[in-house]
Amino acid sequence: MVQQTVRPLDRVFGALSDPTRRAMLRRLAARERTIGELAEPYRMSFSAASKHVKVLERAGLVRRRIEGRSHICRIEAAPLSAANAWLSHYERFWTDQLDALDAVLTAEDADRAQRRKGS
Numbered sequence: 001m002v003q004q005t006v007r008p009l010d011r012v013f014g015a016l017s018d019p020t021r022r023a024m025l026r027r028l029a030a031r032e033r034t035i036g037e038l039a040e041p042y043r044m045s046f047s048a049a050s051k052h053v054k055v056l057e058r059a060g061l062v063r064r065r066i067e068g069r070s071h072i073c074r075i076e077a078a079p080l081s082a083a084n085a086w087l088s089h090y091e092r093f094w095t096d097q098l099d100a101l102d103a104v105l106t107a108e109d110a111d112r113a114q115r116r117k118g119s
Helices: 008-016 019-030 035-042 046-058 078-118
Strands: 062-067 070-075
Touching: 008 019, 008 046, 008 078, 019 035, 019 046, 019 062, 019 070, 035 046, 035 070, 046 062, 046 070
Parallel strands: none
Antiparallel strands: 062 070
């Protein structure tokens, strides 16, 4: 049997794959919120919102504390930094590719302009 281990970065990207969870993180970036507050814009139950929060917690993106009956969540940005570092490699790749394309197109434009002058 092949044993698969889920790496922290896999959990982060898995958590970020859902638009509701991304929106929850965006709201948590402003301030701590209860699970009820996170559920409110989506008209979802506490249970459904709690499931989203659990995915974010497993990815290390959210910390939850309980005060009485309130479950208060706050964002943990460190895992986002790791995801950003991973994506940075591809940002450099695409920047290099687009710079190369720009150079080719600029050369073609210059060549066309030169041929028009010669006509």
